[in-house]
Amino acid sequence: MAHHSPGYHDHYVGPEPRSWWTRYVFCQDHKVIGIQYALTALFVGAVGMVLSWGMRLQLGFPGEFSFIDPSRYYQAVTQHGMIMVIYLLTAFLLGTFGNLLIPLMLGARDMAFPFVNMLSYWVYLLSVLVLLASFFVPGGPTGGGWTLYPPQTILKGTPGSDLGIVLMLVSLILFIIGFTMGGLNYVTTVLQLRTKGMTLMRMPLAVWGIFVATILALLAFPALFVGCVMQLLDRVAGSSFFIPTIVQFGQLQPHEGGSPLLFQHLFWYFGHPEVYIVILPAMGVISEIIAVHARKPIFGYPMMVLSILLIGALSFVVWAHHMYTSGMNPYFGFLFAVSTLIVAIPSAVKVFNWVLTLWRGNIHLTTPMLFAIAFLNTFLIGGLTGLFLGNVVLDFPLQDTYFVVAHFHMVMGVAAIVAIFAGIYHWFPKVTGRMMNETLGKIHFWATFVGTYAIFLPMHYIGLTGVPRRYYDFSNLQFVPESVHSLERFITVVALVVGVAQLLFAYNLVHSIFWGKPSGQNPWHAATLEWVAPTPAPHGNWGPVPPPVVYRWPYDYSVPGEVEDFIPQNRPTLQTQAAGGGGE
């Protein structure tokens, strides 16, 4: 079938870029949009990391760095959390991996609605600019904590309660609008634009993870949207949705009768699925990388898909485990504890299947594989402490201590970021046609892996001694032992070192774009469709031939009797040694 025939997919390619502007800036090609998302997200991620240094300096060496006053400290804490969770992790895992992988892995020529997809990136960029603008307005960005709980975010005395909170809420609203445009594309593309033979149960797990995470996001972000709009009205129009009657500094505030708890429910109805919005695509990416670099079929593919779906469904009935100490009915606490602990089952199924995929595999310890293995154990460690916190009786003493901070950094911070690194090292050759430097990559890996453990393992201990999170200075608290203070200094030094180590990654990334070793079309000998496309893939992905037709599942590695140790998804017949001739 010739290229000019009116194949269905050709209809969904955006216009061919004709000028520099439409090729690199206002481009409707999903691959360019994915790269735009990646660069923007990595940039704000770097900002978020520098903010974490600010708070680490204060915690490690209280009072020694005078530029970190309490306001700046709270602003750094708040913005670090918000930037990392929303503007880096969500944007990268869905925006970048979603855009780059979905059409290529499914054999489509582009997303379903390329123009809306382009708008999605530009609205995201606008939300980032609004967020960054809040650093330059009088009063600075909001310092009300990343959960933005009213009334403290709005009341005078909280840093950034003038303009900072307004810009924060506007930025989130924009982010949600932008994400919805992208999410519409991801779901529609997965359902409708799969190539011939690409049934749902032949989709790579990365696509499954992104697909289910996008559905979660489309169902969860609206709650945050409504919460943000209501809080914005409270701040600028004087309504009292979330602000109760308050007397502050002897003055009766103009608000009355609002319910702060209502915001917490709206926030966590979004906030808990958000954890899985981040981790499901990460799990998918890891599944791909483990199968490719261990040269083995993924173990229990149908169970992997089922557990993704189960985790997605359960994520909507656990949100109140973030609110055990808010005075809820104990029976609700019991219900939410049960549903929370049930999430451990599909999660454990996934870890079990990854480990069995590695079992007796032909494991290549490449940089992406090292990061993937790092994901397995940070996710496992972080998940286990989640079982502590999911229990109401254990959560009461641990709530708002550094144990919680250590838990969520391990399970959704470090785990998600190492999955992002794994994905970058793995798909970099696909995007640029060049390999990243392995030696630099391995140094980057060990610095990051050992470093993050050195940061967050001691933090569990600090939390168990009862040190509360969000305090500017606890050097005078009687119950805090000296060991905590020395550990705080240790953590701060390690955090600075890990941060500097990321410069290696930045250098490797930029250097390899221009001077990396040429990779060829399929450097990892992977079986999924994205490696069937020319590298780097042209506009329309498959060149002047029809999109590939799929004959098999994505994990045919090391099939007995085969000439090569992988069979691409688009190869119709087996090339056995007898029939194909020529052994290895």
Added chain:
Amino acid sequence: MPQVEEREGLGGVHDRGGWGSGGGGGDSELPGAFPLPTAKLGVWILLGVATVIFSALVSAYLVRMGLPDWKSSPKPGLLWLNTAVLALSSLSFQRALRAARRAEAPTVRAGIRLGGVLGMLFIAGQLRAWGQLQSLGLGVSSNPSSSFFYLITALHGLHLLGGLVAWAVVSRRPTPLRIELCALYWHFLLAVWGVLYGLLLLT
């Protein structure tokens, strides 16, 4: 090299695939992997997101209403007229759709134009109702139920304004599918308004 057993069914060398035809690509004649137009699926998903937004809004309203200090606030009678205008707008799009299926171009154009104009009239009516409330001294910050009234009508109005953008595109080059999606969007607007207005009236 590890030995891997060949397995039947899902996930083996000889898998038979799974759900969904996966017939969207190549030289397939199918309109996508599932037999419905891709744009229609996109609009359904968009309306799904809007449904979640309005559900979150309604549940916030119900929670707030349950608190002891809740007072109802008056609703302008003009809203009944606005509701009728929106219903006529929706009806007009339906008429355009039926005409498009019978390829009656003039009726199609008239129906689409009328539908959009009635939509704008609805917005104007809602703004007028806001004005009436303001003159009664009920602003956004007056009491919880009036705050919610402004919020609910504003979000619904924004949803309709978004529809008017789509309407502008459709009226430039109306195809039966586009008109169908526009009509679907307007029926959804009407249904959501029905639920919201009913809730506001009852409480």
